[in-house]
Amino acid sequence: MSKSLKRVETALSAAGVDYDLREMPGETRTAAQAAEAAGCHIDQIAKSILMAGQGSGDLTLFITPGGHLVDEAMAEALTGEAMTRPDANRVRTVTGFAVGGVAPVGHKTPIAVYFDRVLEGFDVIWAAAGTPRHIFAIAPQVLCDISGAKTANFSVTPKA
Numbered sequence: 203m204s205k206s207l208k209r210v211e212t213a214l215s216a217a218g219v220d221y222d223l224r225e226m227p228g229e230t231r232t233a234a235q236a237a238e239a240a241g242c243h244i245d246q247i248a249k250s251i252l253m254a255g256q257g258s259g260d261l262t263l264f265i266t267p268g269g270h271l272v273d274e275a276m277a278e279a280l281t282g283e284a285m286t287r288p289d290a291n292r293v294r295t296v297t298g299f300a301v302g303g304v305a306p307v308g309h310k311t312p313i314a315v316y317f318d319r320v321l322e323g324f325d326v327i328w329a330a331a332g333t334p335r336h337i338f339a340i341a342p343q344v345l346c347d348i349s350g351a352k353t354a355n356f357s358v359t360p361k362a
Contacts, residue, residue, distance in 0.1 A: 206299050206332030209308035214338065217307075217348040222339040229334045231302035233268030236337055240328045244269040248321055248329040248345060250304040252293055252313075254282055261288055261296050263315045265306050265329075265349065270320060270357035277356055280316055305332045306349045317342075317351035348349040 203211075214221050216353050230236040233247040240246070247268030252261050262281055265270045280287045298310035306315070306329050321327050321342045329345065331338045346353060 204333050205284045206303060206305070206308070207336055208284055209298060209310075210305045210332040210336075211340070213308040213348070214340075215269075219250075219340065219348060221344075223331055224337060224339075226335050226337060229302075230337050231334045235269055236330070240337060240339070242328060243324075245320060246327050248306060248323050248327045248342075250306050250330060252288055252297070252304065253281075253339075254288040255281060256284040256286050258283060261292070261313050263304075263306065263309075263349075264356060265315065265317045265321065265345070265351060266321045266357045267318055269359060270318065271360050273356055276358075277316075278356075280319050280352075280354055280356060281313065281314070297358050299330075299332055300334075303330050303336075305330050306345060306351075308332060310323065312350075315349045315351040316356060317346040317349065317353050318357045319353055320357060321346075322353070340347045344361055
């Protein structure tokens, strides 16, 4: 078992919550791949989008519906500083996960987390479990609680 997957399983088990962890036959690096593998709507995929504060350099995790994008202006209003995308090495160093498998729990370093309210409209959501082939199902409010997230509106649907 990978160290990343083990950290996610440990975090979920330690929280004492119900979840359904699955290894998929194909990759689940993108929201579209994960939704197809799970057989769910793309917005039931809880993407882990990381952004870095331009002043502080601190990473913030935005748990976002799979078919949405993080609105930078809304993210900046929440964090109080201009935000940018961190590079893959910084993501791995801080979270312990590679891009495409960043889980919403089990990070090496504690970080600020925001949970988009759109996800609350589903009974079950799916999130990355630390590898490109593992995802887990969980109730939205449970994931919000165990990730230590603050609930907010910060996502937008992409323009066609």
